Amino acid sequence: MQYSVTFPGGSVRYLFNGSFEHISQWLNPRECIIITDSHVNGLYNQLFTDFKAVITIPAGEEHKNFSTILSITQQLLEHQAHRKTTLLGVGGGMATDITGFIASVYMRGMPFGYVPTSLLGMVDAAIGGKNGVNIGLQKNLLGTIAQPKFILFDTAFLGTLPGTEWSNGFAEVIKYACLFDKELFTELAERDIQYYKKDNAVTSALIARCADWKNKIVLADERESGMRKLLNFGHTAGHAFETVCLIPHGHAVALGMLVACRLSAQYGMSETVTGQLQNLLQQYSLPTTIQADTDELMRVLTMDKKRDGDGVDFILLKEIGKADIHNIAFNNVRQALASFIHAGNH
Numbered sequence: 001m002q003y004s005v006t007f008p009g010g011s012v013r014y015l016f017n018g019s020f021e022h023i024s025q026w027l028n029p030r031e032c033i034i035i036t037d038s039h040v041n042g043l044y045n046q047l048f049t050d051f052k053a054v055i056t057i058p059a060g061e062e063h064k065n066f067s068t069i070l071s072i073t074q075q076l077l078e079h080q081a082h083r084k085t086t087l088l089g090v091g092g093g094m095a096t097d098i099t100g101f102i103a104s105v106y107m108r109g110m111p112f113g114y115v116p117t118s119l120l121g122m123v124d125a126a127i128g129g130k131n132g133v134n135i136g137l138q139k140n141l142l143g144t145i146a147q148p149k150f151i152l153f154d155t156a157f158l159g160t161l162p163g164t165e166w167s168n169g170f171a172e173v174i175k176y177a178c179l180f181d182k183e184l185f186t187e188l189a190e191r192d193i194q195y196y197k198k199d200n201a202v203t204s205a206l207i208a209r210c211a212d213w214k215n216k217i218v219l220a221d222e223r224e225s226g227m228r229k230l231l232n233f234g235h236t237a238g239h240a241f242e243t244v245c246l247i248p249h250g251h252a253v254a255l256g257m258l259v260a261c262r263l264s265a266q267y268g269m270s271e272t273v274t275g276q277l278q279n280l281l282q283q284y285s286l287p288t289t290i291q292a293d294t295d296e297l298m299r300v301l302t303m304d305k306k307r308d309g310d311g312v313d314f315i316l317l318k319e320i321g322k323a324d325i326h327n328i329a330f331n332n333v334r335q336a337l338a339s340f341i342h343a344g345n346h
């Protein structure tokens with residue numbers, strides 16, 4: 001399945017059920033430089049031999065920083081990259097975010113495409129045009145909104161994805177279900193990771209369904225002045241967990257969704273939803289409690305971009321499939337956080 005979506009920032013071709021072997025239909029490999037991370041390059045470098053060059057960055061969120069950007073810039077210069085050279089980000093959300101960022105600023109912009117290789121990349125990070133680089137504790141502090149020319153979804157890459165990265169991606173899938181898609185929530189509750197791992201067609205359909213949700217929202221609000229904020233469900237507290245506890249993005253979002261649910265119950269959501277979400281997260285091997293220092297979490301939360309006076313904007317659920325935004329006082333956030341923190345090892 002293929003379609004194009006035209007955002008204010010550019011038109012993107014979505015190539016679902018794609019195959020990396022046919023990438024030359026979408027670009028000329030001799031004029032294209034791949035940016036990938038060390039894990040993905042180690043596994044797939046035999047696919048990259050026809051390309052002008054491959055720039056490999058060290059894997060891991062701790063390398064999504066400015067020294068990586070400077071190193072890539074230096075290598076682009078050495079390879080004589082110019083404004084018509086295409087960049088291809090091949091990897092998880094870290095590699096595609098870095099690619100989108102550099103492609104939008106190098107010589108004031110060059111064409112780029114994405115081949116997400118992690119589930120999180122396929123259902124979320126590669127879609128929507130946001131990219132970013134971390135500065136110290138501040139996630140994605142520097143970033144642009146720039147749309148790739150195409151996104152090629154090749155589920156064959158998921159064959160090598162470690163188990164913890166599958167659950168990482170499912171956190172974002174569960175997020176879409178909570179926000180917009182009650183039917184998907186029920187479907188996920190009837191299945192598990194093994195079910196999706198065994199069936200490429202089912203996984204492809206799941207990825208396309210998540211991409212549809214994200215596209216719908218980004219089309220309505222590319223620059224996040226309204227509706228797109230809903231996609232931050234689980235991310236306000238999630239970013240604090242990610243920064244303080246150094247856990248994967250999706251695992252942090254899982255905990256963040258629980259905190260948001262606890263707060264949602266104060267605004268009328270039935271408490272049973274928190275229990276249902278807890279069960280679903282456990283089913284997809286995601287954490288539901290963690291050992292952490294509440295003061296440290298609050299310190300990060302008070303620096304959040306969404307801070308407004310003595311509170312911070314949270315996306316809350318009315319019920320599964322319906323959400324809205326509330327400003328929540330910090331002391332209230334602290335209480336909700338505390339209910340998911342335990343004393344033992346996480």
Ligand SMILES: NC(=O)c1ccc[n+]([C@@H]2O[C@H](COP(=O)([O-])OP(=O)(O)OC[C@H]3O[C@@H](n4cnc5c(N)ncnc54)[C@H](O)[C@@H]3O)[C@@H](O)[C@H]2O)c1
Nearest residue numbers: 039059092093094095117118120121124125130157160161
């Ligand atoms: N731009 C956005 O809208 C957006 C949305 C969500 C997340 N993000 C960003 O995405 C990043 C998280 O993405 P991620 O979870 O994919 O992290 P990641 O890119 O760090 O990948 C996770 C791990 O999986 C490995 N990996 C990727 N594909 C693999 C494969 N096919 N086989 C084996 N190993 C593979 C990577 O090398 C890495 O070790 C964060 O930086 C986050 O800020 C961006």
